[in-house]
Amino acid sequence: MADRIEFSRKTKAAIIARAAGKCEACEAVLKPGEGEVDHILPCALGGEPTVANGRLICRVCHAEKTANDIRRIRKADRARDKATGAIAPKQKLKSAGFPVSEKAARRTPKPSLPYRPLYREEQP
Numbered sequence: 001m002a003d004r005i006e007f008s009r010k011t012k013a014a015i016i017a018r019a020a021g022k023c024e025a026c027e028a029v030l031k032p033g034e035g036e037v038d039h040i041l042p043c044a045l046g047g048e049p050t051v052a053n054g055r056l057i058c059r060v061c062h063a064e065k066t067a068n069d070i071r072r073i074r075k076a077d078r079a080r081d082k083a084t085g086a087i088a089p090k091q092k093l094k095s096a097g098f099p100v101s102e103k104a105a106r107r108t109p110k111p112s113l114p115y116r117p118l119y120r121e122e123q124p
């Protein structure tokens with residue numbers, strides 16, 4: 001998994017300016033210094049630390065969002081592990097097998113031919 005990349009100070013400042021003192025999720029009014037800059041698409045799922053992928057949200061919205069993100073990240077981890085064979089399937093595929101026909105069951109096996117060498121050594 002890629003390392004988490006935080007927003008730069010410049011990006012953070014731009015996001016805070018865009019929010020204009022409100023939570024960008026629930027529109028609650030935030031005091032100066034309040035609010036947290038959130039990755040809309042989490043880093044672990046390929047989100048980048050850009051102004052477009054960031055938003056200023058209140059503490060309540062952020063806690064909710066983070067819990068959801070963790071669920072999504074775990075799900076993505078499990079899907080990747082399954083796809084790459086990192087975890088074994090829970091059980092082997094089971095086949096009913098091919099039905100043996102009556103005719104095949106009655107058939108006597110073919111007699112095997114006597115042993116024959118694949119090559120002969122040349123006589124001098």
Ligand SMILES: [Zn+2]
Binds near residue numbers: 026027058
């Ligand atoms: Zn909020």
